[in-house]
Amino acid sequence: MTENNSIPGPAPSSRKPARLRTIGLVVLLLGLSAAAVVYGTGTPPPSYADDPDTARAYKTESRNLEINFGKMGLLANDLMTDLQYPGTQALIIATVSILAAGGCFYFARLLERNAGPDDPAA
DSSP: OOOOOOOOOOOHHHHHHHHHHHHHHHHHHHHHHHHHHHHHHOOOOOOOTTOHHHHHHHHHHHHHHHHHHHHHHHHHHHHHHHTTSHHHHHHHHHHHHHHHHHHHHHHHHHHHHHHOOSOTTO
């Protein structure tokens, strides 16, 4: 007869939490580093705040948007304008990566709790 001399590793169910933690850590590190790169290398849109004609045109455009599309249209336009700034982009990237990594850590903890003890008699 042949003997099976392989060393048994951890059960597959016990490797899932460790794998989820590793994925969560990688997502967190990549997301935060990507946010830092976007913030550091991004260029903000040009500012025309000193020009009085631009301020008047902005008020006119803002009023026309509010008349035609309502408050939600104005809010959507302001959001699209704010998304042009690298600080806002970096904040969104960091928030999404933190939430995704937190989800991985949370599900890893749930899997550990549901796994129970290794001893079936306990």
